Amino acid sequence: MTLPKLRFKxxxxxxxxxTIQHFLDKKFILDQMDGNHGELYPKSEEFSSCGIPYVSATDFSSGTLDFSKCKRLPLxxxxxxKKGIAKNGDVLFAHNATVGPVAILKTELDFVVLSTTATYYRCNGSFLNNYYLKNYFESDFFVQQYFGIMSQSTRNQVPITTQRKLSISIPIVKEQIKIASFLSAMDEKISQLTQKHELLSQYKQGMMQKLFSQQIRFKSDDGREFGEWEDKPLSELSEKAMYGMNASATEYDGLNKYLRITDICEISHKLKRDNLTSPNAELGEKYKLGxxxxxxxxxxxxxxxxxxxxxxxxxxxxxxxxxxxxxxxDLVNPYFIFAQTLTSEFDKWVVTNSMRSGQPGINAEEYSGYIFKVPCLEEQAKIANFLSAIDQKIEVVAQQIEQAKQWKKGLLQQMFV
Known part of the structure; x- marks a missing residue:
């Protein structure tokens, strides 16, 4: 048979x-099951704030099960x-709606309950290592198999009966453990970087709260205290608001980018560089950004x-x-104003002012009335520079996370067949 390109000597x-079914029959995989269907399926009113986690695919979409997001059921x-009772060490695979994320269940509880969107795999550690299986499920060899199946279906799902037809390749358990240990060290590195990214983001949020509430104030270069801040509506700080162009997106021409809502990153609020497009219309100067x-x-x-x-x-x-x-x-530092749109205060204003009978929305006139806190330009610049420096650190860590993920992806391609 074909052997991996990269192997421990x-x-x-x-x-x-x-097939997975073959390894179920051989008891390498002791059990595989998803959540309960039919009458046992819980109703919304049965969930509570405490109790046994009821785990859905979206609860481990990041690759780690986040219990804080889980719904819970009374014991x-x-x-x-009767089904979907996952236990510590089980490999979780998201198979419905959200397809592909994998995680190892780590819990001190006797069990958790899976929804119908997730499958658990319980490995026989004498023959199949759970961390090895988790990483195999993340490899291109496995992903390509279930993507091929999904492309033939109208629904985004890989049911457990279909999963059992998918193929996996395993060496002896000692080699599995060696591979799993090596890749787990990579996962730990990614986890540490992710935690660092979260801590930096939290630090930035905390500093914005203190800066914009004026708990912390900068001084001028010569040591003088700055004057009082003023409350100004956006309409006084900008030119008249303008709506964007009504055009469809077409293939990116290599020069002219088309910026839509989906092209703005939810986390960084920057332009996403993947899947760039160009506007399929005459390029009017008034729609060009500056x-x-x-x-x-x-x-x-x-x-x-x-x-x-x-x-x-x-x-x-x-x-x-x-x-x-x-x-x-001449009135504002752009980043200083932008930073105020990333605060919890602005988020609360959006929630309150976007309420509609149909889709939520805020029009140009409403945005124009939002009140910004505005000090002198010199203090604005100092705050903007301070927050921009944190942004740069966050961006460096984000790049390190992406590089580590790409490196691991490359290793998976070489270490599995």
Whole structure:
């Protein structure tokens, strides 16, 4: 059979390749099951704030099970379940709606309950290592198999009966453990970087709260205290608001970028560089973005999402579901204003003002009335520079996370067959 390109030198035996059903029959996999269907399926009113976690695919979409997001069932209700009873060490695979994420269940509880969107695999450690199986499920060899199946279906799912037809390849358990230990060290590195990213992001949020509430104040270069801040509506700090162009997206021409709501990253609020497109229309100068342009999403689930144009984004034109405010550079530092749109105070304002009978929305006139806290330009610049320096650190860590993930992905391609 085909052997992996990259292998630890102390191993040279063949790998066994067969279907998951085959390894279930051989008891390498002791059990595989998803959640309960039918009458045992819990109703929304049965969930509580404490109890046994009821785990859905979205609860481990990041690759780690986040119990804080899980719904919970009272213990006596959870004991009624006959299927989908996952235990510590089980490999979880998201198979419905959200397909692909994998995680190892780590819990001190006797069990958790799975919804119908997740499958657990219970490995016989004498023959199959759970961390090895988890990493195999993340390899391109496995992903390509179930993607091929999903492409033939109208629904985004890989039912457990279909999963059993998929193939996996395994070496002897000692080699599995060696591979799993090596890749687990990579996962730990990624986890540490992710935690560092989260801590930096939390630190930035905390500092913004203190800076914009004026708990912390900067002083001028000569040691003088700055004056009082003023409350100013956005309409006084920018040119008249403008809606974007009504055009469809077409293949990226390599120069002219089309910026839509979905092209703004939910986390960084920067332009996403993957899947760039160009506007399929005449490129009007009024729709071209420039320094100091601040955009807001005006409708839908992303209402309130903001984006500040960066010269690094090159030629860019904005779409119709976005509203542009060209900030007056003699009055405000663009980043200082943009940073206030990333605060919890702004989020609360968006929730309150976007309520509609249909889709949530905020129009140009409403955004124009939002009140910003504005000190002198010199203090604005100091705050903007301070927060931008944190952004740079966050960006460096984000790049390190992506590099580590890509390195691991490359290893998976070479270490598995």
């Amino acid at each position: 102390e191993f040279n035996g063949d790998w066994e390749a067969n 006596e209700r959870a004991k009624l379940f 320094y100091g342009d601040l955009l807001f999403a005006r409708t839908g689930a992303s209402v309130g999402k903001s984006y500040l144009y960066s010269v690094d984004d090159g030629l860019a034109y904005f779409a119709g579901f976005l509203i542009k405010f060209s900030l007056k550079l």
